[in-house]
Amino acid sequence: MNQIKILKHHFDTILFPTAPFHFDGTVYKPSHFPSTDVAYEEGKYWRTMRFEDSVFGMKMVNQGTVEEPEVSVSVYSEKEAHPGQYQRICREIEYRFDLKADLAAFVDDCGGDDLLKPALQRWRGMRVSAGESLYEFLVLATVLQNATVRRSVQMLENLFNRFGSVVSFDRKELSAYWPPEAIVQAGEQELRDLKVGYRAKTLIRQAQEFVNEGMDEYSLRVFPSDRLKAELLDLYGIGPASVWYLLFGVFKRYDALEYVSPWEQKIYSRLLFDQEMVDAEVILGEVERRWGKWKMLAVHYIFEDLFWQRKTAPVPWLEELIRL
DNA sequence: CATCAGGGCCCTG
DNA sequence: CAGGGCCCTGAT
Numbered sequence: 312m313n314q315i316k317i318l319k320h321h322f323d324t325i326l327f328p329t330a331p332f333h334f335d336g337t338v339y340k341p342s343h344f345p346s347t348d349v350a351y352e353e354g355k356y357w358r359t360m361r362f363e364d365s366v367f368g369m370k371m372v373n374q375g376t377v378e379e380p381e382v383s384v385s386v387y388s389e390k391e392a393h394p395g396q397y398q399r400i401c402r403e404i405e406y407r408f409d410l411k412a413d414l415a416a417f418v419d420d421c422g423g424d425d426l427l428k429p430a431l432q433r434w435r436g437m438r439v440s441a442g443e444s445l446y447e448f449l450v451l452a453t454v455l456q457n458a459t460v461r462r463s464v465q466m467l468e469n470l471f472n473r474f475g476s477v478v479s480f481d482r483k484e485l486s487a488y489w490p491p492e493a494i495v496q497a498g499e500q501e502l503r504d505l506k507v508g509y510r511a512k513t514l515i516r517q518a519q520e521f522v523n524e525g526m527d528e529y530s531l532r533v534f535p536s537d538r539l540k541a542e543l544l545d546l547y548g549i550g551p552a553s554v555w556y557l558l559f560g561v562f563k564r565y566d567a568l569e570y571v572s573p574w575e576q577k578i579y580s581r582l583l584f585d586q587e588m589v590d591a592e593v594i595l596g597e598v599e600r601r602w603g604k605w606k607m608l609a610v611h612y613i614f615e616d617l618f619w620q621r622k623t624a625p626v627p628w629l630e631e632l633i634r635l
Numbered sequence: 636c637a638t639c640a641g642g643g644c645c646c647t648g
Numbered sequence: 649c650a651g652g653g654c655c656c657t658g659a660t
Binding site for chain 1: 640641642643644645
Binding site: 510 | 653654655656657658659
C-alpha cells in the first residue's frame, strides 16, 4: 500500500473570482463520477494537485457571495515551497476553475432562453471547471470509455492504489495522481492486472506523449479551437466522444459540442424535446440554434442542474440511464 | 452456464 | 465509411 504523505506546510491566500460567481456550482459537478482525489461539502472543496513535479493539497472555502465573490485558498505541501510556486499554483487554480471568466455576454445572449433560464438563475455565476491537469483528464477520459460508471470508478481507484499516492492535509486523506513517467515505466501487463483491459495500451501511449514527446498543456491553451481539437484527436485513444470533454472541461471552449454519445442523446432528448429519443443531428441543430457559440456552456448549466436535482430527489427516467 | 452491452476508439478492408 | 475486435463486469 501507499505510504501517506503528510502535507504539513501550507500557504493561505484569498482569490477574487469575477462576479457573479457561484462557488458550489463551480467546484462540485454532481454529474461526474466520484473519486478519492476530491472531497466536497457545501462551501468547501478539497483536492490534490500534481504541479511542477510535486504533490499538493488544496482547500477552497467560500467566504463571499454570488455578487461579491471571495474564496479563501490554502495550498498544502510536504516541504515548504517557494512563495513564487504557491503563487503559480494559485494562477493555475484560477485557470482550472475558470475563476476569471467574464460570462456577461453569455447571460446577455442566452438569458432569455426559456429552457436555460431556470438553470441560469439557480446557478448564476457557475463556471466550467476541471481540477485535473490535461494528462490526468486524459486518464479520466480513457477509463470512461466503453465502461459503466462502477467500472470507471474501479479502474481509476486501482490506478491510484498502484501508481498514485495518498496525502493527508486539513484532516483529509486523499489520493493524488501519479506522474506520467510512472505509467511509461510500467509494463502493459502490469496495467492489465489493474483491470483496465485494452485501455492499458492507451494509458501507456498517452503517458509517453508527455514524457517523450513533450506534450505541453500550457502551450495548447492559446491554440485556436480548431487546431487544438486536431491536436487532441491526434492523441491515441481520443476520439469524437472524448475530445469535447477536453475542449470544454480542460480548455474552457464554451462552444465545444459537436458529438452526442448514445447515453447523452437520451438525456438531451428529454431535456430539450421531452421525448425518449431524438436524432443526434436534430439535437445538435437545436443547441446550435438556441445557444450558438455558448452551446456547450448552456448545456452544461442544464445538465448539472438536472444532476443537482437528482441529489435531492431521484429523477426516475434519469436513474435508468445511470448504470452503476 | 452462456451471451451481451456498456458514458469508444483503432484498425482493416 | 462500415464493422469487427478489444478488457472486464454485471445483467439477463
